[in-house]
Amino acid sequence: MIKSVLFAALIGMAGCSSLDQVGKTPDFSGLEGTYQHHAMYSNALPEQGDPNAATDAASLWTASRASLLGDRRAGTRGDILTVVIEIDDSAEISNSTARSRSGNQSMGIPHLLGLPQRLDDRLPEGTSMANAVSTNSSSIFSGDGSVSRNEKLTLRVAATVVEKLPNGVLRIEGQQEVRVNFELRELIVTGYVRPADISRTNEVTYDKIAGARIAYGGRGQISDVQQPRYGQQVTDLILPF
Template sequence: MNAVLRLITPTAFAMLAAGCASLNPPPPVDVLPTTLPPVATLPRPAGPVTGGLFHTASYRPAFEDQRARLVGDLVTIKILEKIDAKQNSTSNVNRTSDVSGGITALPLVSSSLLGKLPGKTTIGAGYGNTFEGKGDTLSKNEFDSNITALVTEVLPNGHLVIAGEKQVGVNRSVDVLRFSGIVDPRRLQPGSIIDSQYVANVRVISRGLGEQAEAQAMGWLARAFNTITPF
């Protein structure tokens, strides 16, 4: 009896712990406090002290629109991504074969006797094969949002590496939007605004965390059955 209890007790505790765990693991979203990340600054070149008002590392022309050009500047991105993909495929295959033959001679049978046989002394065979296949694929994705990102690095050619994150929490659900890419500062509009179509190496991630996201996820038992089912 004691041996049975020793076997049942750990099993019961394991099942209880599994029941207390979340059925759906949260998506890989870091819900961090809304504090600014550390900003890496470029070292200022040590130039001669001339008594001037302008410095090489922080020089900004006085008579131009303010645009991002240095690490720590802000860039506003208008995210408008539309991806429409459509593919049609049609295949038709037809093949027909006919074979026919006749008996003109038989061993030990004279030709005169063979001519008196019924007219059904021909052999024929026919073969036909038809295949028709059609396929349609349609994919449509749209993403529309705005986000302000931070310049994290200035490349040697002057292009700006930007990265930004937006977290919106309502009740017990959190929506996280992350954006990163490389911007040509010549494409920036007044106010450091740019459309996402002019950003290179775009990475856009939109994920949710909370009860609403868990309600849309498949349970662990259903996922297990989908893994092993042969149908």
């Protein structure tokens, strides 16, 4: 009975850690409902019509995408562009904290209309009201922490324009999978891109993608061996020590 109650208590303590994440990668935070999401879907100010539109239709040198000098950058739903990912970040943080405190208090009633002397006669031997209370406290705290991080990633992936928002911003999604023997490497890129940030070579760098979500990982025999077993993950979530 005691073992059952103890096991149930451990399960309850593990409620803070969701068991449905066992064996899964961390989820990205959603963009829906944020100020960025609302701004992306808001209507842009109306633009005036192009006065040269009528003459462009009769010209041999038009600005259409099918023209010899036309702009072939991605701009509508279904178009493809290349996302260049070149991450080379490093960070180093060091913190040190020290704190100390000491206190000393005493209280006594040596003379108060003769009452302390009368009380001393009634108190046990060795006690006196002259020094009724005396306290002494001291506390010392010190902390030291440091963080060192270095990340480098260079990748290129083709992404598709899945939606053109009312304000002209493009929402892109790209996924790439490469299988070598029994290991599958996958790359996922999503976010929002301004058409003006796409280069003439139809490329955009990752630092110009708003709300970028970049995931690079894999699955297969090697990845399975590097991960702890499900039983160990569950045990780490349940056991409080």
